[in-house]
Amino acid sequence: MSDTPILSVCDVRKTYGGVEVLKGVSFDLARGESKIVIGPSGTGKSTLLRCINLLSPPDGGIVTLDGVRIEEKNINQIRAQIGFVFQEFNLFTHLRVLDNVRLAQRNVLGRSRQEATRRAQKELERVGLADKFDAYPAELSGGQKQRASIARALAMDPKLILFDEPTSALDPELTGEVVQVMKDLANAGMTMLVVSHEMSFAKAAADEVIFMEGGVIVEQGPPDRMFSHPEQARTSQFLQMITHDHQYA
Amino acid sequence: MTEFIEFGRTWMPFLLEGVGVTMGLWAIAMVLGFCLALVLVWSRVYAAKPIYLLATLYIEVFRGTPMLVQLFFIYLGLPEIGIVLDPFTAAAVAIGLNSAAYQAEYFRGAIQSLPAGQMVAARAMGMSRFQALRDIILPQAGRRVIPQWSNEAIVELKYTSIAYAIGLTELTARAEQVGYETFQFLEAFTLVAIIYLVLTGTVAQLLDLLERKTRIPGLTSARGKME
Numbered sequence: 001m002s003d004t005p006i007l008s009v010c011d012v013r014k015t016y017g018g019v020e021v022l023k024g025v026s027f028d029l030a031r032g033e034s035k036i037v038i039g040p041s042g043t044g045k046s047t048l049l050r051c052i053n054l055l056s057p058p059d060g061g062i063v064t065l066d067g068v069r070i071e072e073k074n075i076n077q078i079r080a081q082i083g084f085v086f087q088e089f090n091l092f093t094h095l096r097v098l099d100n101v102r103l104a105q106r107n108v109l110g111r112s113r114q115e116a117t118r119r120a121q122k123e124l125e126r127v128g129l130a131d132k133f134d135a136y137p138a139e140l141s142g143g144q145k146q147r148a149s150i151a152r153a154l155a156m157d158p159k160l161i162l163f164d165e166p167t168s169a170l171d172p173e174l175t176g177e178v179v180q181v182m183k184d185l186a187n188a189g190m191t192m193l194v195v196s197h198e199m200s201f202a203k204a205a206a207d208e209v210i211f212m213e214g215g216v217i218v219e220q221g222p223p224d225r226m227f228s229h230p231e232q233a234r235t236s237q238f239l240q241m242i243t244h245d246h247q248y249a
Numbered sequence: 250m251t252e253f254i255e256f257g258r259t260w261m262p263f264l265l266e267g268v269g270v271t272m273g274l275w276a277i278a279m280v281l282g283f284c285l286a287l288v289l290v291w292s293r294v295y296a297a298k299p300i301y302l303l304a305t306l307y308i309e310v311f312r313g314t315p316m317l318v319q320l321f322f323i324y325l326g327l328p329e330i331g332i333v334l335d336p337f338t339a340a341a342v343a344i345g346l347n348s349a350a351y352q353a354e355y356f357r358g359a360i361q362s363l364p365a366g367q368m369v370a371a372r373a374m375g376m377s378r379f380q381a382l383r384d385i386i387l388p389q390a391g392r393r394v395i396p397q398w399s400n401e402a403i404v405e406l407k408y409t410s411i412a413y414a415i416g417l418t419e420l421t422a423r424a425e426q427v428g429y430e431t432f433q434f435l436e437a438f439t440l441v442a443i444i445y446l447v448l449t450g451t452v453a454q455l456l457d458l459l460e461r462k463t464r465i466p467g468l469t470s471a472r473g474k475m476e
Contacts (some may be wrong), residue, residue, distance in 0.1 A: 005306070055372070076375045077375065079373055079374060079375040080375030081375075086369075086373075090370035093390065094385075107376060107380050107384060108374060136465055137465045138467020138468070
């Protein structure tokens with residue numbers, strides 16, 4: 001176990017059309033740790049994830065993966081090591097589920113067809129899609145799509161996975177199956193950074209909760225403390241609001 | 250009716266000899282147009298501003314001027330600067346250059362109709378832009394463009410008849426010859442219209458078959474069916 005964090009985010013800033021969305025965000029993620037980022041919408045949570053793997057390059061700050069600075073010149077190599085799970089799944093529409101999970105293993109990692117197939121099958125079985133290898137994305141439910149996209153990320157042997165509101169596009173009755181897969185992953189030691197308001201995940205599987213608002217981290221800490229005794233009034237206000245919503249959801 | 254059949258028996262072989270020229274012209278023009286369209290669409294969607302502007306200018310010029318003017322420019326105009334082309338080559342080049350402009354616009358429409366998330370997801374997994382284009386964008390856009398491309402293919406097949414204007418004996422020219430030979434213009438042009446219909450109908454059916462064979466749920470929708 002090394003002391004270097006697997007992911008280190010240092011003073012990341014991002015401005016969109018004159019609006020500073022991220023005003024200097026810093027945190028570390030240790031190997032095997034899972035952190036959940038919560039906060040009001042428009043706070044820059046998704047932007048933060050996209051700044052990490054340069055899907056939208058930050059205007060300032062440094063991000064390192066396993067001690068290596070993430071830059072435009074090494075970006076494809078870096079991205080291959082960081083899984084990204086999208087709110088809208090973004091499965092490749094023209095490929096069957098098995099091929100969705102196989103493609104980047106083949107063309108990015110250079111794995112043999114046989115090895116890629118074996119890994120794809122294994123990961124799809126892991127997320128409970130053993131019977132959907134030959135389905136097209138359009139033939140899956142939202143929850144199945146998201147589980148397939150998690151399998152697609154896992155098959156790359158990522159050092160960590162970024163989840164961008166993975167359950168927000170799902171009907172409430174489908175979120176459970178995705179959250180369960182995520183909990184299993186966290187418990188199996190996967191390093192995860194999750195932007196979500198899924199409290200059940202936060203309570204059961206997150207090592208730390210980061211509360212963001214207005215482009216900065218307001219407060220962070222272990223879930224039990226954050227949920228029972230938040231230090232900032234803003235944090236407790238926000239938590240009350242979302243737990244309230246959840247009761248009536 | 251029997252007279253028409255007799256007329257057809259006599260003149261059909263002569264007309265059918267023009268099918269080779271017409272279809273050859275069409276095939277070369279479509280392939281030339283396709284290759285050039287790929288360059289144009291890349292320029293329009295992915296290239297730097299100056300290249301984008303050049304491609305846009307090209308497309309506007311070729312869409313904004315009559316095909317006949319383009320053909321005369323190439324066949325009659327270019328020799329003045331030392332570029333002499335025979336009628337077949339001149340017609341194939343003219344139709345191909347013109348078709349490229351339209352094909353490029355259809356390709357661009359298909360690419361831009363794809364959700365941005367497809368490219369983003371590919372890049373997020375570490376694929377280069379080239380890999381993402383080759384393995385994600387082209388297979389999807391290629392399927393979506395078939396209906397419009399099919400339309401373009403049929404339009405260009407009919408456009409080959411302008412080669413008549415520079416003295417190429419393709420289908421339409423042969424029909425006119427038959428007309429002057431027999432003074433039965435109605436019959437001659439009816440026959441040639443039937444030949445064109447069979448050709449365009451076959452092309453349409455083949456491309457329709459291709460569309461159905463390559464159909465993927467959620468990417469392209471079945472005809473007359475909402476998905």
